[in-house]
Amino acid sequence: MKNKDPKLLLQSAPLLHQELTTPAAMKDVWIALFPATCAALWFFGLSALLIIIASIAGAVLTEWVFTDKEKRRFALSDTSAGLTGLLLGLTLPSGLPLWMAFLGGSVSIGLGKVIWGGLGANIFNPALLGRAFLLGTFPIAMTTWGPAGGPGEFFQIHSSNLALPFMQGHYDALSTATPLGLMKFEHQGTELVSLFMGNTAGSIGETSSLFLLLGGLFLLIRRSIDWRIPVAIFSTAALFSLIMLLTSSAESTTSYPSPFFTLFSGGLLLGTFFMATDPVTSPLTPKGCWIFGIGVGFLVVLIRLYGGLPEGMLYAILLMNAATPLIDRYTQPKIFGR
Amino acid sequence: MSNSFSLGRLFSIGNLFIKGGFSHGVHPPHHKEQTEDLPIQRVPFMKRYVMPLGQHIGIPAEAIVKVGDRVQRGELIAKPKGFISTALHSPVTGTISDVGMHRYVDGSFRMAIEIEADPYATQQFPHAQSSIDVGDMDVGQFIESVQMSGIVGMGGAAFPSHVKYSIPEEQEITDLLVNGAECEPYLTNDHRLMVERPEAVLLGCEILRHQLSAKRVAIGVEKNKPESISQLKKYLTDDMAIDIVPLEVKYPQGAEKMLIKSIYDKELPAGKLPRDIGIAVNNVGTIVALADYFEHGMPLIERIVTLAGPGVHEPANLIVPIGTPIRDVLDFAGGLKDETREVISGGPMMGSPIADLDAPILKGTSGILAFTEKETSRPSEYPCIRCARCLEACPYFLNPSRLALLGKARLFDDMQEKYNVMDCVECGACTYACPSNIPIVQHIRTAKDNLRNRKTSQ
Numbered sequence: 082m083k084n085k086d087p088k089l090l091l092q093s094a095p096l097l098h099q100e101l102t103t104p105a106a107m108k109d110v111w112i113a114l115f116p117a118t119c120a121a122l123w124f125f126g127l128s129a130l131l132i133i134i135a136s137i138a139g140a141v142l143t144e145w146v147f148t149d150k151e152k153r154r155f156a157l158s159d160t161s162a163g164l165t166g167l168l169l170g171l172t173l174p175s176g177l178p179l180w181m182a183f184l185g186g187s188v189s190i191g192l193g194k195v196i197w198g199g200l201g202a203n204i205f206n207p208a209l210l211g212r213a214f215l216l217g218t219f220p221i222a223m224t225t226w227g228p229a230g231g232p233g234e235f236f237q238i239h240s241s242n243l244a245l246p247f248m249q250g251h252y253d254a255l256s257t258a259t260p261l262g263l264m265k266f267e268h269q270g271t272e273l274v275s276l277f278m279g280n281t282a283g284s285i286g287e288t289s290s291l292f293l294l295l296g297g298l299f300l301l302i303r304r305s306i307d308w309r310i311p312v313a314i315f316s317t318a319a320l321f322s323l324i325m326l327l328t329s330s331a332e333s334t335t336s337y338p339s340p341f342f343t344l345f346s347g348g349l350l351l352g353t354f355f356m357a358t359d360p361v362t363s364p365l366t367p368k369g370c371w372i373f374g375i376g377v378g379f380l381v382v383l384i385r386l387y388g389g390l391p392e393g394m395l396y397a398i399l400l401m402n403a404a405t406p407l408i409d410r411y412t413q414p415k416i417f418g419r
Numbered sequence: 420m421s422n423s424f425s426l427g428r429l430f431s432i433g434n435l436f437i438k439g440g441f442s443h444g445v446h447p448p449h450h451k452e453q454t455e456d457l458p459i460q461r462v463p464f465m466k467r468y469v470m471p472l473g474q475h476i477g478i479p480a481e482a483i484v485k486v487g488d489r490v491q492r493g494e495l496i497a498k499p500k501g502f503i504s505t506a507l508h509s510p511v512t513g514t515i516s517d518v519g520m521h522r523y524v525d526g527s528f529r530m531a532i533e534i535e536a537d538p539y540a541t542q543q544f545p546h547a548q549s550s551i552d553v554g555d556m557d558v559g560q561f562i563e564s565v566q567m568s569g570i571v572g573m574g575g576a577a578f579p580s581h582v583k584y585s586i587p588e589e590q591e592i593t594d595l596l597v598n599g600a601e602c603e604p605y606l607t608n609d610h611r612l613m614v615e616r617p618e619a620v621l622l623g624c625e626i627l628r629h630q631l632s633a634k635r636v637a638i639g640v641e642k643n644k645p646e647s648i649s650q651l652k653k654y655l656t657d658d659m660a661i662d663i664v665p666l667e668v669k670y671p672q673g674a675e676k677m678l679i680k681s682i683y684d685k686e687l688p689a690g691k692l693p694r695d696i697g698i699a700v701n702n703v704g705t706i707v708a709l710a711d712y713f714e715h716g717m718p719l720i721e722r723i724v725t726l727a728g729p730g731v732h733e734p735a736n737l738i739v740p741i742g743t744p745i746r747d748v749l750d751f752a753g754g755l756k757d758e759t760r761e762v763i764s765g766g767p768m769m770g771s772p773i774a775d776l777d778a779p780i781l782k783g784t785s786g787i788l789a790f791t792e793k794e795t796s797r798p799s800e801y802p803c804i805r806c807a808r809c810l811e812a813c814p815y816f817l818n819p820s821r822l823a824l825l826g827k828a829r830l831f832d833d834m835q836e837k838y839n840v841m842d843c844v845e846c847g848a849c850t851y852a853c854p855s856n857i858p859i860v861q862h863i864r865t866a867k868d869n870l871r872n873r874k875t876s877q
Contacts, residue, residue, distance in 0.1 A: 418690075
């Protein structure tokens with residue numbers, strides 16, 4: 082080595098990098114969703130599996146089709162498209178025709194991500210945008226809930242799942258109400274234990290609070306998500322529904338749920354841990370995260386109480402997504418020494 | 420920022436309970452084990468020395484020797500030109516062989532004096548032991564004396580020290596802050612200096628404290644250097660107004676503003692100098708250079724350089740005469756390994772790549788680090804997913820995510836007007852923390868260069 086120089090690189094410092102990479106961060110979310118996905122399969126059987134596969138396929142295929150040829154491998158290598166597909170799948174009812182799930186995944190990525198410029202450039206959470214599309218286009222299919230079964234009924238597939246493309250399908254014996262629906266329209270509560278374990282009707286991935294909490298806790302410990310957003314959403318939603326409960330009059334036609342019911346029913350946990358905390362569509366700044374979380378918590382309770390639909394998480398998050406650029410602008414951190 | 424679980428870090432409230440620490444920052448592995456226990460060795464004298472005239476911030480010095488002149492070790496060879504300029508002394512006894520353009524570390528050519536060492540000279544420092552009486556000096560004489568000693572900031576910035584000591588009349592220095600944090604990974608030159616020459620550190624502190632009429636001295640040392648701390652404490656006597664302050668191990672603890680925040684719990688306002696709030700900040704290396712000059716009459720002609728990194732055969736802490744070609748220093752330590760891909764001057768977080776190994780060691784060269792494929796290969800860059808890890812890393816509370824985005828779009832004015840890009844000191848914490856491997860600091864450097872050039876061209 083004495084007389085010969087190696088070819089020296091001139092890369093500028095820093096030469097050290099921490100180990101976490103963006104694809105690895107995505108892997109954390111996959112791991113965190115594993116318990117909830119297992120619960121979905123346990124309660125909703127093969128139907129749930131087929132829906133998840135259909136929506137992931139829709140998402141990944143769309144990303145593949147709409148990305149430049151040279152960038153395809155790279156774009157798919159971060160697994161974010163598949164993750165969007167899985168998240169969308171978990172928000173769908175078990176009886177949904179598979180082609181709708183596929184179309185939903187496709188819209189999620191196409192209109193929710195690629196059109197904005199790909200990963201990191203979108204304003205709205207892609208999975209929720211896909212769900213909003215499905216809810217607007219197929220309101221009946223999207224609000225017909227299959228009952229939660231057990232492992233014994235694993236291989237029973239809803240016939241509506243297999244509806245031909247662009248056909249609605251028959252909703253055989255499917256019209257169980259979700260806990261939120263029961264609360265809103267029948268003024269009936271649901272036992273907290275059921276909400277916690279997940280043997281209720283609802284979107285396939287949202288019913289089991291226990292497994293969602295496990296996943297959320299994992300993300301918090303790994304510092305994959307900003308802790309401020311879940312804390313803000315939970316405390317605001319709980320506090321606001323408590324205030325509404327305490328100040329409600331007895332003859333009111335609206336039924337006011339307890340804070341616990343608010344937190345553990347519907348898509349609140351799934352939305353909080355896996356969608357509201359999506360870094361791309363939530364604020365950058367710590368103060369912004371608080372405002373964002375408080376906004377989601379407030380809107381979700383408001384929409385659930387007075388909206389036409391029993392669930393409000395979808396629109397609460399999408400509305401706050403829209404406010405995110407503005408929140409970021411007004412919550413810039415105070416610079417050191419200024 | 421590691422992924423390991425800790426409740427304090429999870430909720431980021433740890434800083435509330437540590438008085439005077441600074442917020443944010445990152446925790447890169449410090450890699451100091453390679454050299455921290457290696458005593459300082461002297462490299463033998465080589466054949467040829469190159470002394471660039473402008474190796475400090477400010478105006479280059481002016482050569483006062485010509486080809487063929489014989490010079491003694493420590494003899495003045497270039498005098499300062501203007502106030503923000505400093506003297507240059509010959510590191511060896513020998514003959515001037517050239518005054519002209521020579522390779523500089525960044526690959527460019529700069530005016531330099533080349534000296535052929537005399538192979539038969541003893542290379543003893545001629546004026547050794549003749550101390551300069553600092554007690555009788557007034558402030559003006561002291562400043563002039565420091566300027567003629569050639570001493571500059573030894574932490575890497577190489578800012579002429581006498582300029583720092585010229586305090587405007589209406590200002591008063593109450594505290595002398597000595598930077599022994601050495602927060603850059605791999606580097607151990609300051610650490611070894613504190614371990615092996617604690618008396619010189621303390622002596623230098625007292626000299627400077629006396630000259631600046633400061634009341635107290637604080638020496639800040641990161642806690643991962645317990646030996647430094649204990650050695651300094653061992654030689655500390657009651658009549659010295661010096662505090663040894665152990666600091667949290669966190670990057671960039673050694674950045675001037677962070678150090679002031681950690682030790683005095685004061686936030687230096689943007690655009691202000693430490694002296695505006697009564698503090699003078701100096702590196703331990705600078706302090707020892709001062710002690711050597713006033714105690715032994717030795718100007719700045721050599722310095723301690725850490726040779727480390729996975730690409731060197733024999734890591735070492737070396738006393739190297741300034742002007743020694745980097746190649747000769749590397750060869751002394753067994754040369755570079757075949758797998759070396761990049762050589763850095765300074766630390767891995769803020770250092771600069773060396774373009775030519777024939778360039779010399781400068782007054783500001785704290786380390787020569789060699790890196791292999793593993794450190795230099797950048798994983799592919801992903802789009803920013805706005806994870807905010809850079810915001811949590813930035814000790815200046817800037818918005819690196821936004822700055823990188825605007826920098827890519829070359830919206831430099833927005834970067835300054837809306838996001839104060841000029842406040843960035845390029846510590847690299849954001850880039851270290853970025854999971855998408857975005858070269859944030861490079862975007863920021865480009866923007867700052869552009870904004871500066873535009874300002875000067877107007």
